[in-house]
Amino acid sequence: MAKYKCPTLGDCDKANAGEIFERAPGEELKCPGCSTLLEVQTAPSARPGGKVKVLITAGVAVLILVAAGGYFYKKSGTVAPEPNVASIAIPVSASVVPDPAANTGIAPSDGQTKELRIQGDAQLASGNAAEAELASSKAAANEMLKVAIAKMAQGKLDEAEKDLNEARARAPKQPLVYYNMAILRLKQGRTDDALKEFEASFMAGFSYFDQMDQDSDLDGLRKAPRFIELVAKYRTQAK
Numbered sequence: 001m002a003k004y005k006c007p008t009l010g011d012c013d014k015a016n017a018g019e020i021f022e023r024a025p026g027e028e029l030k031c032p033g034c035s036t037l038l039e040v041q042t043a044p045s046a047r048p049g050g051k052v053k054v055l056i057t058a059g060v061a062v063l064i065l066v067a068a069g070g071y072f073y074k075k076s077g078t079v080a081p082e083p084n085v086a087s088i089a090i091p092v093s094a095s096v097v098p099d100p101a102a103n104t105g106i107a108p109s110d111g112q113t114k115e116l117r118i119q120g121d122a123q124l125a126s127g128n129a130a131e132a133e134l135a136s137s138k139a140a141a142n143e144m145l146k147v148a149i150a151k152m153a154q155g156k157l158d159e160a161e162k163d164l165n166e167a168r169a170r171a172p173k174q175p176l177v178y179y180n181m182a183i184l185r186l187k188q189g190r191t192d193d194a195l196k197e198f199e200a201s202f203m204a205g206f207s208y209f210d211q212m213d214q215d216s217d218l219d220g221l222r223k224a225p226r227f228i229e230l231v232a233k234y235r236t237q238a239k
Contacts, residue, residue: 004038006031105149105180106211113142141171149180157187175204183217195226202234209235 003022006015014033021038023029029038120135148163161184168177182197209231212218221227 003041004029005041006033006036007039008034008036012036104153104215104217105183106176106208106215107146107149107180108142108174108176113139116142137170138174141167141174141177144170145174145176145180148184152180152184152187157184160184173204175201175206176208177201178204179206179208179212183215186217186221191221191224194221195230198227199230199234202230202238206234207238209238 002024003020005018005020006012008031009015012031012034014031015036020041021032023038030036031038116135116139120132120139123129123132123135144163144167148160148167151157151160151163161181164177164181164184167174168181171177178197178201182194182201185191185194185197212231218227
């Protein structure tokens with residue numbers, strides 16, 4: 001039999017007393033005290049704390065289901081849907097910083113190399129094979145310079161030296177070949193040899209003094225008297 005209570009607390013003695021009425025299907029469902037329609041009651045909610053027990057039971061059930069779901073994903077190999085990454089703030093690692101070595105040396109511009117190739121093609125078209133070969137060698141030397149600078153930035157000094165020597169063989173009057181060889185010597189700890197290469201570069205017509213001022217590879221050399229004197233002499237001539 002179902003159990004019922006009168007809902008009219010304050011207006012009905014039966015309701016105020018919390019009296020429970022048992023009714024079989026088909027029996028009258030009105031309160032005998034005030035004739036208000038009775039409300040059906042359940043055993044768990046009829047006792048104090050019943051709702052709390054229901055909530056706790058439901059919570060435990062949810063936890064069991066979540067744990068079971070995780071176990072299912074792990075055992076079955078099914079990948080759970082990924083979260084919406086647009087709503088997640090991803091912190092930038094403080095360890096990710098620009099590599100200062102990446103700015104080492106001075107490379108010829110792409111425009112200079114392109115101009116040398118155009119000159120070579122023009123000389124070849126006019127039948128001047130010697131001048132065409134010279135322009136082509138200078139363009140190749142420029143490309144080797146870029147490769148050597150990249151290898152220096154990676155710390156591959158022996159490989160960079162081979163490329164610089166090859167570039168010097170192809171274009172012995174290219175001032176940037178000597179300049180970058182000087183940078184290599186500094187990285188090798190050969191300061192005296194570096195100063196000789198700097199002077200050879202300046203004598204060959206080096207004109208990149210503004211870029212040289214920004215080259216961090218020279219920071220340990222800038223206050224050296226020999227270097228200061230050397231730069232002062234040839235910077236004046238370059239103007």
